[in-house]
Amino acid sequence: MKKSLLIAWKDFTIRIKDRKGFITMLLTPLLLTAILGFALNSVMGGEGGFPETKVGIYISDDDKLAENFVVDVLPTFSFVTIKESKSEEELKDLLTEGKVDVGVSFPEEWSSGSNQGALKNVTILEKPDQRTKTTLIESMLKSYSEQVQIHAVTTRTVMQDISASVAASTDEINIQQVASEIQLELQSITGGELKQVSIGEKNVGSMQYYAAAMAVMFVMFNMTLGAKSLLQERTTETLKRLSMTPTGKESILFGKFLGTLWFACIQFMVFFGATSTFFKVDWGSNLYQVITVGFCYSFAVSGLSMTIAAFVKEEKTTDVISSIGIQILAILGGSMLPIYLFPEGLKTIASLTPNKWALTSFLDIMSGTTWSELFPAISILLSLGCITLALGTWKLKTN
Amino acid sequence: MLQVENVLKSYDKNKVVRGVSFHVQKGESFGLLGPNGAGKSTTIGMISGIITPDQGEIKVDGLSIKKNALDIKRKIGVVPQEIALYPTLSAKENLVFWGKMYGLSRNEAVKRATEVLEYVGLGERAKEKIETFSGGMKRRVNIGASLMHKPELLVMDEPTVGIDPQSRNHILETVKELNKNGMTIIYTSHYMEEVEFLCNRIGIIDKGKMIALGTKKDLFQRVAEGTIIKISVSQLDESFLNIVKEIDEVGKVIPHPEDLTIEIFVTNHQKVVGEIITLAVQAKVDVQSLEVNEPNLESLFLSLTGRSLRD
Numbered sequence: 136m137k138k139s140l141l142i143a144w145k146d147f148t149i150r151i152k153d154r155k156g157f158i159t160m161l162l163t164p165l166l167l168t169a170i171l172g173f174a175l176n177s178v179m180g181g182e183g184g185f186p187e188t189k190v191g192i193y194i195s196d197d198d199k200l201a202e203n204f205v206v207d208v209l210p211t212f213s214f215v216t217i218k219e220s221k222s223e224e225e226l227k228d229l230l231t232e233g234k235v236d237v238g239v240s241f242p243e244e245w246s247s248g249s250n251q252g253a254l255k256n257v258t259i260l261e262k263p264d265q266r267t268k269t270t271l272i273e274s275m276l277k278s279y280s281e282q283v284q285i286h287a288v289t290t291r292t293v294m295q296d297i298s299a300s301v302a303a304s305t306d307e308i309n310i311q312q313v314a315s316e317i318q319l320e321l322q323s324i325t326g327g328e329l330k331q332v333s334i335g336e337k338n339v340g341s342m343q344y345y346a347a348a349m350a351v352m353f354v355m356f357n358m359t360l361g362a363k364s365l366l367q368e369r370t371t372e373t374l375k376r377l378s379m380t381p382t383g384k385e386s387i388l389f390g391k392f393l394g395t396l397w398f399a400c401i402q403f404m405v406f407f408g409a410t411s412t413f414f415k416v417d418w419g420s421n422l423y424q425v426i427t428v429g430f431c432y433s434f435a436v437s438g439l440s441m442t443i444a445a446f447v448k449e450e451k452t453t454d455v456i457s458s459i460g461i462q463i464l465a466i467l468g469g470s471m472l473p474i475y476l477f478p479e480g481l482k483t484i485a486s487l488t489p490n491k492w493a494l495t496s497f498l499d500i501m502s503g504t505t506w507s508e509l510f511p512a513i514s515i516l517l518s519l520g521c522i523t524l525a526l527g528t529w530k531l532k533t534n
Numbered sequence: 535m536l537q538v539e540n541v542l543k544s545y546d547k548n549k550v551v552r553g554v555s556f557h558v559q560k561g562e563s564f565g566l567l568g569p570n571g572a573g574k575s576t577t578i579g580m581i582s583g584i585i586t587p588d589q590g591e592i593k594v595d596g597l598s599i600k601k602n603a604l605d606i607k608r609k610i611g612v613v614p615q616e617i618a619l620y621p622t623l624s625a626k627e628n629l630v631f632w633g634k635m636y637g638l639s640r641n642e643a644v645k646r647a648t649e650v651l652e653y654v655g656l657g658e659r660a661k662e663k664i665e666t667f668s669g670g671m672k673r674r675v676n677i678g679a680s681l682m683h684k685p686e687l688l689v690m691d692e693p694t695v696g697i698d699p700q701s702r703n704h705i706l707e708t709v710k711e712l713n714k715n716g717m718t719i720i721y722t723s724h725y726m727e728e729v730e731f732l733c734n735r736i737g738i739i740d741k742g743k744m745i746a747l748g749t750k751k752d753l754f755q756r757v758a759e760g761t762i763i764k765i766s767v768s769q770l771d772e773s774f775l776n777i778v779k780e781i782d783e784v785g786k787v788i789p790h791p792e793d794l795t796i797e798i799f800v801t802n803h804q805k806v807v808g809e810i811i812t813l814a815v816q817a818k819v820d821v822q823s824l825e826v827n828e829p830n831l832e833s834l835f836l837s838l839t840g841r842s843l844r845d
Contacts, residue, residue, distance in 0.1 A: 141631070141634050141635060145620070145631050149620060149622055371616065371619075371620075372616035372617075373618045373620060375584060375616075376612070376614055376632075377635065378584045379584055379612045380636055381605075381636065381637065382635060
């Protein structure tokens with residue numbers, strides 16, 4: 136262990152001495168956070184988190200569930216302002232004139248097929264420059280529609296079973312009353328009108344979002360830097376020389392892993408301190424959660440660096456991974472654009488990237504979350520780190 | 535101090551070391567000579583414990599490398615052929631790091647690094663980064679790194695490759711002094727002058743096999759036809775070569791068509807030189823120059839393999 140720490144410290148010293156690289160790894164993310172944070176402040180609704188959104192509504196008839204969405208659901212979001220219109224044409228005009236940001240037009244008998252689990256399509260009118268707001272309203276409507284269908288289908292199924300029972304046929308129970316009670320029960324189980332699982336109590340501002348996003352992206356560069364450091368040791372024969380000292384292979388490789396982990400953790404903590412101090416970024420009220428997620432993510436990244444070093448032969452390849460691979464991972468993981476703007480398919484793919492888990496965890500911490508909600512992300516990051524460290528070490532040992 | 539017994543090493547079907555055996559006594563300076571690709575570095579790698587022999591046994595101070603690799607690594611210092619140092623760290627930082635890797639405490643390593651840097655003549659440049667050093671200076675630090683833990687056995691794998699004559703001389707003098715102070719040395723090179731200068735006993739390795747082993751005197755005696763007469767001619771005449779081969783004092787005759795020279799191994803050059811000139815005149819071969827070389831390791835290698843050490 137002592138030898139591993141010596142190697143880790145040596146690697147850290149080398150990277151600190153590389154002033155150009157060190158500045159790039161620290162100043163660039165700070166600069167990008169400042170630029171993106173300020174530039175997208177208005178789009179992301181400033182420090183309030185979600186942008187002020189004016190929603191134009193047109194309901195073709197007196198569909199109760201559509202009215203429920205407009206009257207009971209939308210007003211619960213403080214950033215949403217509703218403007219009802221009398222026709223779809225008027226709604227389009229409002230949108231063109233900029234009096235609303237998004238238009239939602241409910242067709243006639245929108246919810247008539249809800250018992251069969253089918254709702255008619257709602258027309259969403261959008262302005263190209265209001266894509267974020269449109270996506271938000273679409274998400275709300277989608278969530279509401281799903282709840283409506285679950286309620287309707289579940290109630291219908293239960294009622295069919297009860298109707299067929301002996302008690303119902305002998306009028307021992309009041310079917311109408313049971314149906315109402317089931318509806319109320321379902322509503323309480325599903326948490327009311329809309330699911331609000333990951334939003335937390337506080338909203339996340341643009342500066343907060345990009346502080347977390349840039350931290351995650353730049354810590355990820357340690358994946359290739361760590362691998363490159365090992366490959367450089369192989370090229371310059373210092374790895375061979377290390378093997379000539381009375382040090383086991385495992386200690387040498389673990390030392391390389393620790394060096395990457397150490398630098399990634401320091402980089403994250405310096406970035407965390409700098410954004411908190413200079414940009415007044417609120418990373419949430421639980422410092423331990425921030426440190427834990429930061430460590431677990433750095434652990435995963437360092438493990439991946441060992442696997443890359445094991446399977447890549449040349450330093451140039453790590454440069455390619457660094458310049459292209461990490462950018463792709465950064466985009467997929469939400470470091471460039473917020474994940475909630477992604478289509479469903481991409482969201483699924485994003486879940487395969489470690490940076491997505493880290494970023495969403497940091498955003499959750501910022502908005503206020505519990506340890507139990509963070510547990511899946513922490514477990515995934517630690518498992519990924521352990522698996523890739525073991526795989527990389529095994530492969531490097533047998534090389 | 536060191537026993538190498540019948541070691542073999544193959545990579546796929548390529549047999550790199552084929553049954554090499556030799557012993558090195560404590561305080562001895564042993565030279566391992568051979569052309570590039572002869573198997574020297576692989577042999578050194580096996581002694582250093584970084585390459586596992588397919589067969590055979592290596593023992594240092596009675597300890598088997600197979601069972602006591604870490605203990606053996608504490609006893610030996612290895613100077614690799616490449617400059618295995620961290621270029622962005624200073625000379626002193628490099629030495630302190632390598633010292634600590636051999637188990638020295640921080641204070642011991644710092645103290646020893648200062649001593650070693652003075653020893654290799656770089657005390658004044660201790661704080662400068664390796665990347666700013668010349669090739670020769672890097673080589674000296676490269677040697678210094680393996681002296682940090684005061685090894686009993688110093689294994690040097692071609693430590694003077696690609697450096698200026700001044701640095702080379704400095705390194706050779708340093709190695710000589712280390713040996714004089716009691717350190718056992720194994721020195722590999724394809725420069726026979728270096729091995730001749732430094733080593734009491736020499737092993738010559740070629741194509742993975744030890745083709746000659748002994749003291750310098752023993753080896754030179756083994757070359758009965760130790761002197762080489764090298765003549766430069768206008769054309770290589772087959773009949774002239776055949777006539778020369780028939781002279782009693784002549785051993786091997788090696789023609790070199792690429793530079794129109796002939797190397798003739800002889801036992802009594804004073805007697806033979808005149809005869810060769812006469813035969814050349816008779817065969818109408820124009821002799822443009824003639825030189826007589828005393829027996830050395832180069833001629834030994836040439837006589838054993840028919841090739842030059844630097845081929």
